[in-house]
Amino acid sequence: MAPAMSQDSTAAAPGTPAPPVSVVMTVLDEARHLEESVRCSLGQVYDGELEVVVAVGRSADGTREVADRLAASSGGRVVVVDNPDPRGATPAGLNAAVAAARHDVLVRVDGHSMLPPRYVATAVEALLATGADNVGGLMAAEGSTWFERVVARAMTTKLGVGSAPFHTGGSAGPADSVYLGVFRRDALERVGGYDEHYLRAQDWELNHRLRATGGLVWFDPRLEVAYRPRSTPEALARQYFHYGRWRRAIVRRDSSTVSPRYLAPPAAVLGAGAGALVGLRWRPALLLPGGYAALLLAGGAAFGGGLGVRGRLALAGVYGLMHGAWGLGFLTSPRALARATPPGGGATRP
Numbered sequence: 001m002a003p004a005m006s007q008d009s010t011a012a013a014p015g016t017p018a019p020p021v022s023v024v025m026t027v028l029d030e031a032r033h034l035e036e037s038v039r040c041s042l043g044q045v046y047d048g049e050l051e052v053v054v055a056v057g058r059s060a061d062g063t064r065e066v067a068d069r070l071a072a073s074s075g076g077r078v079v080v081v082d083n084p085d086p087r088g089a090t091p092a093g094l095n096a097a098v099a100a101a102r103h104d105v106l107v108r109v110d111g112h113s114m115l116p117p118r119y120v121a122t123a124v125e126a127l128l129a130t131g132a133d134n135v136g137g138l139m140a141a142e143g144s145t146w147f148e149r150v151v152a153r154a155m156t157t158k159l160g161v162g163s164a165p166f167h168t169g170g171s172a173g174p175a176d177s178v179y180l181g182v183f184r185r186d187a188l189e190r191v192g193g194y195d196e197h198y199l200r201a202q203d204w205e206l207n208h209r210l211r212a213t214g215g216l217v218w219f220d221p222r223l224e225v226a227y228r229p230r231s232t233p234e235a236l237a238r239q240y241f242h243y244g245r246w247r248r249a250i251v252r253r254d255s256s257t258v259s260p261r262y263l264a265p266p267a268a269v270l271g272a273g274a275g276a277l278v279g280l281r282w283r284p285a286l287l288l289p290g291g292y293a294a295l296l297l298a299g300g301a302a303f304g305g306g307l308g309v310r311g312r313l314a315l316a317g318v319y320g321l322m323h324g325a326w327g328l329g330f331l332t333s334p335r336a337l338a339r340a341t342p343p344g345g346g347a348t349r350p
Contacts, residue, residue, distance in 0.1 A: 017047065017048060018046060018047040018048030018121075018124060019048055019103070019104070019105050019124060020048050020049035020050070020051075020102070020103040020104075020105070021046065021048055021049070021050045021051075021103055021105045021106075021107055021120055021124065022050075022051050022052075022053055022098075022101035022102060022103040022105070022106050022107070023041045023050065023051070023052045023053070023107045023109050023115075023120075024052075024053050024055075024094060024097035024098055024101055024106055024107065024108055024109070025037070025041075025052070025053070025054055025055070025097065025108070025109045025110060025111055025113075026054075026055040026056075026057065026083055026088075026090055026092075026093025026094050026096070026097055026111070027054060027055070027056055027057065027059070027063055027067070027093075027111035028056075028057035028058075028059055028063070028083070028088035028093075028111075029057075029059045029060060029061045029063055029088075030059070030061075030063050030111035030112060031059070031061040031062045031063045031065075031066050032061075033111055033112040034054070034063060034066050034067060034070070034111050035066055035070060036114060037109065037110070037111055037112060037113055037114060037115075038052055038054070038070050038078060040114045040115045040116075040117075041107075041109055041115055042074070042077060042078070043117065044115065044117060044118070044119065044120040044121065045117045045118050045121060046118075046120045046121045046124075047121075048124070049103070050077070050120065051076075051077050051078070051079060051101070051102060051103065052074075052077065052078045052079070053078075053079045053080075053081065053097040053098075053100050053101045054067050054070075054071075054078065054079070054080050054081070054097065054111075055081050055082065055083045055093035055094065055096040055097040055100075056080060056081070056082060056083060056093075057083040057085070057087070057088020057089075057093060058083075058086060058088055059088070063111075064080075067080045068080055079100055079101075081096050081097060081100045082096065083096055084096055085196070089196065089199055090194075090199070090202060091193075091194035091195060091196045091197075091198060091199075091202045092194075092196045094108065094193075094194050094202075095193045095194050095196065098185070098188060098193065101185075103185075104184065104185040104186070105124060105127065105182065105183075105184065105185070106182070106183045106184075106185055106188065107119075107120055107123065107180075107181075107182045108180045108181045108182070108183070109180060110180070112228065113180065113225050113226070113227075114225075114226060115225060116224065116225070119223060119225070120182075122220070122222050122223060123135050123136075123137075123182035123220070123223055124182070126172075126182075126218060126220045126222075126223075127182055127184070127218075130216065130218045131216065132215070132216040132217060132218035133183065133184055133187035133210045133215035133216055133217065134178065134181045134182065134183050134184075134187065134207060134210055134215070134216075134217045134218070135178070135181070135182045135217075135218045135220055135223070136166065136175075136177075136178025136179050136180050136181040136182065136217075136218075136219065136220070136223060137166065137178060137179060137180075137219065137220050137221060137222060137223025137224055137225065138165075138166055138167075138169055138179060138221055138223065138224045138225070139155075139166050139167060139179040139225065139227045140156075140224045140225060140226050140227060141153075141155040141156055141167075141227045141228075141229055142226050142227065142228065143228070143229055144228070145231060146311075147231065147232070147233070147314075148228065148229050148230075148231055149307070149311075150307065150311055150314045150315050150318055151229035151230065151236060151318055152229050153303060153304065153307065153315055154303075154315060154318045154319055154322060155167060155227075155229060156168055156169075157299070157303045159299040159303065159319055160318075160319055160322055161322075162261035162264075163261065164176070164177065164261075165178075165219045165221070166178050166179040166219060169221055170219065170221065171221070172218070172219060172220045172221060172222075173218070173219060174216060174217065174218060174219070175217050175218065175219035176204070176207065176208070176211070176217065177203060177204045177207040177208075177217065178207070178217060178218070178219050178223075179203075179223075179225060179227075180203075180225060181203065181207075182223075187210060187215055188206075190210075190213060190215075191206070191209040191210055191213055191215075192209075193206075194206055195209075198246055198249070198250075199242075199246065200242045200243055200245070200246035201243065201246040201247055201249075201250060204247075204250070205250055208250070208254070208257060233318075233321060236318070236321060236322065236325070237321055237324075237325040238325075239325075240321070240322050240325035240326040240329065241325040241326070241328060241329040242329060243326055243329060244265065244266070244325065244326040244327060244328065244329025244330035244331075244333065245329040245330070245332070245333040245334075245337060246329075246333070246337065247262055247326075247329075247330060247333075248329070248330045248331075248333035248337070248338075249333060249337035249338045252333075252335065252337075252338035253338050262330070264323075265322075265323045265324070265326040265327035265330065266326075266327040266328075266330045266331045267327075268292055268323050268324075268327055269323070269324055269327035269328055269331060270327075270331070271288050271289075271292065272288055272289040272292045273289075274288070275287065275288025275289045275290075276288075276289045293320075296316040296317075296319045296320050297313075297316045299315070299316060299319055300312040300313060300314075300315040300316030300317075300319065301316075303315065
């Protein structure tokens, strides 16, 4: 069952005003995109009261100045707080923003995310209709450069990222995790907020705790938010390497979270690597890396429609880069990253 609703949250009956909403975000070096992101959040087509709370990390590009200027001209609709983590880590900033927020419906946004006009209204409608703890939708990967477009294609196919609906789409329904998220405050308080130990994978880890305590995480494909992929192979490799490292930390803490989807990249790394080494002395072993390369090329051909021959080949390479980086991160993740117990607090009001 979904948890009971708190005082001003989502206990709206037919004909009553829409519940007030707090949009929360944490930003670090986002001066370029912050103003547009806040404008899109404040410009929602929504009948209820709405505020934006921005937790700002120690930025070097003038992000704090942009945030303060937006707050000064907002008539109280934009609130700026400090991210207490000196690194500007995401979970600490989100907990700070949630603690400063006035309302009990909490819409998570990234500093470079541009919410479509009816995002909040649609999300609140789904939250009320389903009784979920968290409602979210699709990470709509889009690219402006040629490489970004190839990565975006990889990120929206099962060969690239598995079958998670928030990547590849699907019908509305219960999900393990969703992109960003629209939460009930009492649900976040029930599980202690974002775990500030997890510098990556904190969304999946939070949703896991919500589900483990009886809550419902709901995917709604109408909630589509544009996402800009990494712009270079090096940046993409770093991103997926750290995804793999932190996923292994979660698995070490709770073995029930392991799945074939998460074991496939490290298995591919081990199989292809071992096959290549053994193949130096025993040629049949080369069938392992050869077969994997053939799978990648077939995937590039199958999912690379509209990219041209060069793009299809690049897509195969991006698949390999994502799998390899994620798998290496998973395999080399130090035990010190694992945490034995979940957090005890963080998303409550001061």
